[in-house]
Amino acid sequence: MGDSAAPAAAAGRLEKSYFDVLGICCPSEVPLVEKLLEPLAGVHKVTVVVPSRTVIVLHDAAAISTAQIVRKLNGARLEASVRAYGGAGQSKVSNKWPSPYVLVCGVLLVVSLFEHFWRPLKWFAVAGAAAGLPPIVLRSVAALRRRTMDVNILMLIAVAGAIALKDYSEAGFIVFLFTIAEWLETRACGKATAGMSSLMSMAPQNAILAETGQVVATQDAKINTVIAVKAGEVVPIDGVVVDGRSEVNESTLTGESFPVSKQADSQVWAGTLNIDGYIAMRTTAMADNSAVAKMARLVEEAQNSRSSTQRLIDTCAKYYTPTVIFMSAAVAVIPVCVRARNLRHWFELALVLLVSACPCALVLSTPVATFCALLRAARTGLLIKGGDVLESLASIKVAAFDKTGTITRGEFSVEEFQTVGERVSKQQLIYWVSSIESRSSHPMASALVGYAPSNSVEPKSENVAEFQIYPGEGIYGEIDGEGVYVGNKRILARASCQTVPDIVEHMKRVTIGYVACNKELIGVFSLSDSCRTGSTEAIKELRSLGIKSVMLTGDSTAAATHAQNQLGNILAEVHAELLPEDKVRIVDELKARDGPTLMIGDGMNDAPALAKADVGVSMGVSGSAVAMETSHITLMSNDIRRIPKAIKLVRRTHRTIVVNIVFSVTTKLAIVALAFAGHPLIWAAVLADVGTCLLVIMYSMLLLREKGSGKVAKKCCASSHSKKHEHSTSHHHLLQWSSA
Template sequence: MTDDIEAKLPSAMQKTTFTVLGICCGSEAALVHKILNPLEGIENVSVNVLAKTTTVIHDPSEISASQIVNALNKAKLKAGIRELGQVKTRKQSWPNANVIASGVLLLVAMFSYIYQPLIWVSLASIAIGIPGILRRGIAALGRCMLDINVLMVIAVFGAVGLGDYLEGASVVFLFAFAQWLEAKSSDKAQASLESLMNLAPRTAVIAETGETLDVKDIRINTLVSVKAGERVPVDGVVVTGGSTIDESSLTGEFMPVDKEVGSKVWAGSVVLTGFINVATKALEEDSAVARMVKLVEDAQSQRSNIEAFIEKFAKYYTPGVVLIAAGIAVVPWVLSFQDVHHWIYLSLVLLVVACPCALVISTPVAKVCGLSAAAKMGLIIKGGNHLEALAKIKAIAFDKTGTLTEGAFEVVDMQLVEQKIDINHMFYWISSLENLSSHPIAKALVEYSRSHGIQPSREVKEFRIIPGEGISGYVDDCLIQIGNAQLAFRNGWLSENEFYINEAGITVGYVGMDNHFIGYFRLGDQVRGEAAQAVHELQKQGIEVTILTGDSKAAAELIQKQIGENIKVEASLAPEDKMKKIAELKEKWGLTAMVGDGINDAPALAASDVGIAMGVAGSAVATETADVALMSNDLRKIPEAVKLAKAALRKNYQNVALSLAVKLLFFGLAFGGMPSLWAAVVADMGTCLVVIFNSMLLLQKDKKGGSSTFDKASEQLYIRVEPGLDSGCNRTLQGNLEGLHEPLLPPKEKEEKEERPRSCCKGCCGGAKGKEADFK
């Protein structure tokens, strides 16, 4: 049972996570709320039953973390402060001494069937085993709470009062032993998250000195060395050396990736061959691993819809059953029934069966196991509600560029329309302007110009983004505009009758100088190898697939032919148009997911029921945008995520059904004349164990199957913005991202050797006046 935490915290507030080992079920989570909510300075309390943690948003000036710990420990809840990213599990291989002693004495007491006086040993067994249960029960009653400990204390003392000493001792031992088993099982489920947190090593070797330092002391731009067989300790960039690296711990991709100078590497990845020196680009708490762990932990603290319903149901269920049990005990006694002992004993059995532990834990345990299994696959699902929604999606929309396609453009050709201008000048103007853009098209154009010996200018003035159309700026006093067909038509460069470019499968950009059309370029983008398979797998699951793209209809139809003719395609869409299409899909099909890059598709991702961002390892922007984040670019992870979500939802239903079925069965047996206290304890706690083990099956993912080769485009990790229309030159959102992009300027030594054309506007064409005359 968990509670949501507000995403935005007041500046004075602090979020602290506490380990509360005394939590065993949802009723004790309610006890935590009863203790903490009335305290001054506490804004919000969230309890994770399975993880046995409590996250509190509080004002440290009014109540400190240590004071919160003290308040919890007064109720014998075994609380302590936990640092984010650390899982505290019990390492006891055996139950504590009290439980063992209680069991041994119970075994001796069972020989009372042979030698009657041994029945008194049962009282010793109860006396040794019940103190912990009694303390927690008294703490709960002191706050007017009915939890499992209260119910068990009533059952035990009731059995003793009826003279069933052996029965009372059985209840005490079985309950204490079952709690230990449940704790061990919960720890196994939590171990999957602990393994995520232990991905990155705790120390790093400084390259210059060979000194070993704690990773938390490593600053940005520090050089660390990593050799074959070691894990990369920090997020950074390779500055010397080369290696093959296993990134499966983060991305779920089992194909090793080659890294060279300039390549990004992430903490937790394993160096398989070679030796590299890495320059740190993020602190420990900001690394990809840390962000992933934080997302998983935060996700565990968010309730799903099923979880919220079960919690509300249990809130009324337990008191209701307690009242029924009390009625069964009191009414026959008041009416002077003959066998009052039977009715009182029956009421005690109902109290034990009434415990909602298995029912309340049935959904959180499935959620936590599902989220942990997803994380190991390279999928971050940011909450139980998103996991549940993903299982129920009926339609899914894909962005095209960088999602279904590689997003790594190649220039097909570049043509001049104005013959009085040298082609090298157009190379120069294009590369100078595009060098300031963060679009993948820009990278392709700059590299293409360099391959022809042309370097971009460092002095571009008044660079600006033309929303939905392209970019413009002054290069050596020439106004250069580069954009899509919308820009070209608006400037009067083109008309459909006068000029036509075959755009089938091609992205086209138009170039103008001082408002005159001077040429165009065409770029190609390859469909991802696994795209068709991923789409087919989704369709097999009965999900409607649609492509939403800002590119031309011809380019979109080519993608459609390569992936599947039965896929609907919507082309030439601006970001706001994608939002409208998502709304239409939701109205027609129901729950709808959107797959994009998490930056340019932010409006559509937000409008969808489940936003899925792909290839986000190392990208904080994309990770924060979506509900589901794929750490790699393998599209096959998406149908896998849907399958996992459906499996987790099935586990939810199975666990709830099992919990209710066992209770109904024992209610029936009890009223049918076969009540048994010890059997009720075994059934109730046994159901808890079955629920946990059933959910843990989600963690048994086959790891032998590999994924496709890691997408090389994801290694570049540049900021990408989707094309607004057919040319793919929409930079609508880039203005706020310029600070994130390092201009693609070459080393100084290389620049001196490369050719740089003279400015056309400063002489080669006779200056501005000459140029005007030429075009006239």
């Protein structure tokens, strides 16, 4: 909400409000809602999310209030209500029973079934139809006033036609089927809506100030406010712990339910649960900008980016309805003009065609499935940014992984640290390196900064001047009046340093860093990192899905090969010593050679490659906002096993959509074919229309259900144990440098 408000602040306060609109039963109501709201003064943008029956309105709060919008929608019998930020979904619960209209209609219809015993009972069917009609009539009138054709009007014509043909029980059945199916659809969609709103209401609405104990609205809390979170409470805003320690369950964000321990300086996220212990935390974002709020916004916006399949369907539907209505009119009128025999038959055929003009099941086939898949993915800690991404993800052939921070943990430890030559003492070298590195956010930097205190050195980033980053090489900074370069072999060339040392055998497994000053090598260090738990599993699973995995890294060939060995040589290709632009080039080559390519990176200097790939996945909830926005998918947890899972989910979604489309098209065709073949059954046409709609929704909902879940084996990759062993032995070696 805050985001969208910012640019238009001058035009008054723009607000994004959510409305639950139960009356949206068919995509054909979308234009109705748009036509209703868009002309209103103060309304800037209207978004209709059919699967969750939500209308999102961007409006100027000063010019038009939410109450006015609700009144407008309810004027068209759309059963709208405001959804409060946080407190969503209650209105859905009241839908346990169908409306009294439907119930009365049903009872009267059952009574009329006994007309064979007593003829006058047939009038009960008419009464039943009349009982169920009022909501349909009111909505038809509303639609007519807006000059939009909608399903209510089609149904009304069908009922009128059936009565004109003196087919009273048919009329009653049409009304009953239509209204009961509508209720069932609402109920079915309720689950999806509830899931969506639980995503939006994960963070509590109030926060407690740590100093005064005062309760304030989360939305009003400023950045750098210290708030208190007691055991059992949900963290209201993103922030950093300043005091206390506790275990936090982050499953709402990451989908992983094991507790994460937090102490001073740990980051905590809004929407996560403080299990035990009291923490005081300093907020680092406004409530609207917390990771969870962004996540909810992204899922909701994903609705707007329609896949190509859906665009195709929408275009077809646009021509389909008028064509069929025109045909139906022709079938009704022409026989009358040519004085054909059996006018009744032609009239029935016309009515069947008319009812079949509603393409709702086909139009719903993609968005409901997409919606459920996006929601399901979000619940397991995977933010997918649009329906179109689902489609590309389903056809991925190659997965390119960044190494540091993606396949490996990105948590380096300093193995060895040595001076070269006599220019500086080890203490001074550590001081220089750690101070310069404290300006960098590279995963290696934090290891080097953390190495200083253990050698009784305090890094001073304020003493560094002219700091510079050379992507894929290293960094430069001036300290104590000296220009110091830290980085890989490439940085030595930049530092015009002649001496390139040989590397001894045991060093070939690790990442080596060089320190140069005044065209001279003054130090070397080695860092090691280990593979993430589950990297091997993830890559194996991808292979079983027919997807080839490759590694793209800026690190040395030695370190890359070592990681490949740790993984048991399951990567099809390893490319090392790459600059960010090399990664882009290789992604391009992979796309041309092997097909649709997925790129997974930690988003820092991988951003161009992520953007180039067909699907870019960025890692981590802590990833910068930019990374989250440029990638197509954000992995909220760092578990890359979510990738093969996501691919399975989207492939399943793809199958669901195909089934939906085939099913809804064939039923419609069958009914029309049957009618032309001499069996124009109006009630069957209505049943086919509302029934397929309902089945499409329910079938898509199955995507929300877990399939063989909850069994994420917490297996450690076997090689990580042997790796630890190697570390301890390598400490005993001394570096032998053959520098001149």
